[in-house]
Amino acid sequence: MSRFNSFLLTVLLFESRYIHVEGEYNNVHDLEQFVKEEFRHLRDNEKELNHKISTLEKENEDKGRQIRKLEEELKYLKKERELDQRTRRQSRTLVAFTAYKSQHIHNITKEQKIVYEHILLNDGNAYDSNTGVFTAPVSGVYLFSYSVGSKAIPGVPLTQYDVFTRLVINGVHQVSAVAESTSIDDDEQGSTTAILFVLEGDTVWTIHELKGGSNLYSDDSERVTSFTGTLLYEKQVSGSIIG
Known part of the structure; x- marks a missing residue:
């Protein structure tokens, strides 16, 4: 998930919450405090989401490296097996x-x-x-x-x-x-x-x-x-x- 998509999701969540509470406030001051509080939550949520995204990206990179390492090990094992088979054929009993x-x-x-x-x-x-x-x-x-x-x-x-x-x-x-x-x-x-x-x-x-x-x-x-x-x-x- 890109950071833009994360931010967009956060905005949509805020918009949904704002529509829900719009009718509950009678003065601008209370509404302003609510908006500030909501933005603070949104920033915290965005940070948390960005942190999770970064963690997932790092995990994907780690898994990618592990996969590449396993692929290299598999290639090595295949070469070793082919060499062993050739050696067995060459070293069979000659009479x-x-x-x-x-x-x-x-x-x-x-x-x-x-x-x-x-x-x-x-x-x-x-x-x-x-x-x-x-x-x-x-x-x-x-x-x-x-x-x-x-x-x-x-x-x-x-x-x-x-x-x-x-x-x-x-x-x-x-x-x-x-x-x-x-x-x-x-x-x-x-x-x-x-x-x-x-x-x-x-x-x-x-x-x-x-x-x-x-x-x-x-x-x-x-x-x-x-x-x-x-x-x-x-x-x-x-x-x-x-x-």
Whole structure:
């Protein structure tokens, strides 16, 4: 409310009161005293109204500042949340590896682990090149792929060059890869890929089956026998679903 409107209201109040008392006074002196008294009240009322208006204006200014402060705090919190979300995305568990065999294996035995000793990538350090075993750092859905080579190994007189292998989780068979050679001149490679759920702490590796030949072909130049794995996304479930 403006000061002019306040004054106008005061005048209107006075006019209403004056009309009410006009007939009650018979001499000018009494009426003059009444008018003076009324003006005094009007001035007091105007001061009080102006004080209230000033107080309300100050309160509005204070509330405006508080609102602007809250708006700034909200903007800051939104930025912090966006930064936290970006950080969470960037800092999520990264797991990926690829390793290959740089040497042949002669006289490989049943269920012997295939150790891919040469690492090309090992983000998360979950693959152990000394044992050939991958240990899941988090529960989630992983992609695994591996390949095996079958070929006549120089200096090794054999009549069969078939290679039968399995990928296992905690020793439980999941998928297989086979490379079958029928001649000393054959140069074969078998491979397989699987997307599997793995619990944190589960171990994954590949083994040789007691079938076919007993030699696994690979060398540092051809690198036909390799093992790859990566975390696609984290996932939590109760209990193992390995079948």
